[in-house]
Amino acid sequence: MASYKNFRRPEKKFNSYNPINNVKEEYKFKTLEDMLPVWRDYLSYWRSYPDKFIDFISNENTKIQLFGYQRVFLRLMFRKQYVFISAARGISKSYTEILGFYLKCMFYPGFESVITAALKEQAAKISKQNIQKIWEHFPILKGELKSWSFAKDMTILNFKNGSSLEVVQIAVADSGSRSMAT
């Protein structure tokens, strides 16, 4: 026999006795300071597994998925001081390298990274193309920048946490703007 009891849906009812509602209330007003230990755990994980961060910000509409060797490349960039890659043409060396630097600038505040090439124009062109591709594939990453500038012979990205990514030429003419390997 039909009765009100049979049509009740306790999980739909939001009151102070409902645990589902309590969970919602708990997360409703969490400030960044409350969530700080969780963010520290996440950052610690992403500093060792940057490819997992790319998975984190990807969804079904994301145009690309990282290959295995790209994951290895990214992890090595974050874990080792010196990384040497020798690969064939068109295997997305520059893309992965710039993506790695981009992520490193995000996760390490005040990090200064430099991209070099034989000619400054060449380096600027490569970096511009790849950075625009990165923005196209992961639009959320564009929001990390405070300012950026693409010129004929210059590319500078300034991040909101004080990090920077720029292009330097390997030539005597560029000796004024030096950078140190760390």
Place this chain on the structure above:
Amino acid sequence: MAKKTVYYQCYSQIDETCKSHDGKRITKNFYNSNVKSFAELGYVPICKDCLFKMMDYHPDRGEDLTLNQLIHGLSIINRPYIENIWLMTLNSEKERFGTYLSKVNLKRDAKDQGFADSEIEFLIGNPDSGLSDDELHFKNEDYTTKYGTEAVKRWGTKFDEEDFEFLESYYQKMKEANNIIYPQQLSLLEQICLTTLGINKASARLDTKDGVSMYKDLNANLSKLLTDSGLRPIDKRSAADMEGINSFSQISDFAEKNGFIKPESPEQDPDIYDEEIKILENFYLSLMNQPKLTKPIKDLGEKDG
């Protein structure tokens, strides 16, 4: 153009002259004050005539201010007793109480101090102070043992125990409920507590016209203070817009202020790519005739069997 006359309200009205004006006196009849309890008004809410009557001090009759009268007056208007300034005032030919206060206001450290910050050690054993040693120590020590030195520094000893307890408990509750980190928020919180106490007291006088206007003024003031400090529940911000943080780089910057965040060790839960990295490292080490690292868990470099 003629300067506009500003009137203040005297809340005491003991003196006959003050009473005849219903407590409305022009500004020169009041002492200025920067002490927290009167900071909102900017002056002591008791006119000079009433204050002198409370102190039993009559400068119009050519009387000189005694230490006893000074201490009593200072305890009423919540200003500190400073031995050096008092000794300097004794040499002055002007009216002593006003001279003493002007000298205290000129002293940078003492500008915002209350009676609780007085140099009590000079008064102990001094019969001219008119206060017994027990009286000087009792209130201060009593509050200190009960609420701690921080609380006494914050509120002074001018409040009675009920008000002091309300102020301190309300302060602690607000501090716990809101994430207060900035010093300007702390000073605003102190003013919020004092205004709330004033509202509670004014609500008991709502049957009078003065009580109603005071209640309205204090409520408006409280609302402004709460808005300025961002302590209204409606101002509680979510993680997304806390201090305008809306990117991972800002979060990393904010999180690392509490110390360097160490990258997680890949040894804890290695996946196939970690194994690959280990095999690569072992391969390059073997080229340089160096000992290998620990063997990967899943040996991907060798075939089974």
